[in-house]
Amino acid sequence: MAEVFVRKYLAFDIETATDVPGDDFDMASHRPLGICCAAALLSDVEDPILWHGTEADGAPAPRLTRTEASRVVHELMRFVSEGYTLLTWNGLGFDLDVLAEESGELYECKALAMNHVDMMFHVFCNRGFPVAIDKAAQGLGIPGKTPGMSGKMAPKMWSDGRYAEVLGYVSQDVRMTLNVAVTCEKARRFQWLTRRGTTQSFPLDTGWLTVHSALELPAPDTGWMTDPMPRSRFTQWLESP
Numbered sequence: 001m002a003e004v005f006v007r008k009y010l011a012f013d014i015e016t017a018t019d020v021p022g023d024d025f026d027m028a029s030h031r032p033l034g035i036c037c038a039a040a041l042l043s044d045v046e047d048p049i050l051w052h053g054t055e056a057d058g059a060p061a062p063r064l065t066r067t068e069a070s071r072v073v074h075e076l077m078r079f080v081s082e083g084y085t086l087l088t089w090n091g092l093g094f095d096l097d098v099l100a101e102e103s104g105e106l107y108e109c110k111a112l113a114m115n116h117v118d119m120m121f122h123v124f125c126n127r128g129f130p131v132a133i134d135k136a137a138q139g140l141g142i143p144g145k146t147p148g149m150s151g152k153m154a155p156k157m158w159s160d161g162r163y164a165e166v167l168g169y170v171s172q173d174v175r176m177t178l179n180v181a182v183t184c185e186k187a188r189r190f191q192w193l194t195r196r197g198t199t200q201s202f203p204l205d206t207g208w209l210t211v212h213s214a215l216e217l218p219a220p221d222t223g224w225m226t227d228p229m230p231r232s233r234f235t236q237w238l239e240s241p
Contacts, residue, residue, distance in 0.1 A: 006185050007207070009043040009117075010084040011178040012076065014095045015154040015170050017063035034063035035102050036158040037167055038072055041174040042084060043182065048171045049075075052163070060163045069103035076112060085210075086116035089133040089177050092211050093121070093234035100237065110238055117208045119181060121234055123190060125209075126202055128220040128228060131192045133176060139192035139199050142179050146172045181208060 017034030037052040037060075051072050053061030064072070080086055088095055092113050100109035124130045137144035146169045158166045184190045184204055191201035209217070215231070222228035 006182055007043075007085045007117075008083055009087040009178055009181055010076070010079045011041045011043075011087045011174040011181070012038070012091060012095065013040075013088065013170055013173045013177060014038040014098060015151060015158070015166060016098065017155055017158065019155040019159065020152065031098075032101055033098055035069060035098065036063055036155060037163075037170055038064075038099075039167070039170040039174045040076065040079070041171075041178050042079070043178055048174050050167055050171065052167070060158075062159060064102060066102065066104055069099060070105055073099060073103045073105040073108050073112070077108060080112065080115070086112055087177060087181055087208075088116060088118050088120075089136075089180070090118065090120040090130070090234075091116060092118040097237045106240060113238065114212045115210055117181070118211050118214070118234075119177075119184075119190075119208055121211055122209045122214045123192075124229070124234070125214040125217045125231065126220060128222040128225065130229070133173075133180065135194070136180050136190070136192045137176055139201075140180060140183050142176070142183060143172075144176060145169075184208070 014035050015037050017036040018030050018032075020030050037050065039048045039050050041048040051064065051068070053064045053068055055061045076086060096109050096113045096116075100106045103109070119136075120130055120133070134144045149165070149169050151169075151173075154166050154169060185207050188204050188207075189201050190204055191199055194200055215235075
């Protein structure tokens with residue numbers, strides 16, 4: 001088999017600042033969510049880039065200001081201009097949407113979103129349902145999320161001053177995101193662990209698709225689902241003026 005080309009990736013992830021109560025995972029109803037921190041990992045650099053708000057005395061702030069969030073957007077744009085492909089897991093439906101709101105850089109975030117690789121959105125457009133990244137990591141046999149932590153825990157931990165733990169968590173998330181992308185692209189196949197404990201997969205003959213290209217995939221058969229999720233669930237914010 002010919003050698004597989006793997007892009008220069010820039011994996012990206014945010015952690016929100018709003019502590020959503022109970023088991024309410026409808027984040028939209030609690031917006032604006034704020035961003036307590038974010039991380040990016042270049043595929044040819046060992047350590048992630050970390051962002052967080054900073055108080056006057058240098059201590060971490062509760063959330064990024066609009067100016068600080070805008071700086072994140074423009075740093076991502078700079079890396080993309082240098083030849084890196086922005087990479088996320090659900091960045092279209094969440095991270096870049098929130099970043100647009102927090103930074104005020106809607107046009108720039110729309111461009112980043114359409115031209116980046118959102119692996120979960122590619123999976124969704126192919127299969128008709130989303131897959132959790134930790135299930136992808138388990139199916140591929142690679143390290144997953146930080147044990148005992150979740151993104152839902154991050155806002156409370158940050159507000160409690162557990163900055164190093166949250167930064168470690170978001171750092172592991174971008175490492176995992178990059179690892180999933182490269183592992184699958186080299187194997188030309190995406191694989192994940194199902195809820196039943198079995199492994200499923202589908203081919204990636206041409207590698208991961210950008211959001212723009214994933215939207216061109218034919219809609220999969222979702223007739224077996226009682227309430228199939230529309231693509232607009234992830235793309236609706238792109239229609240904002």
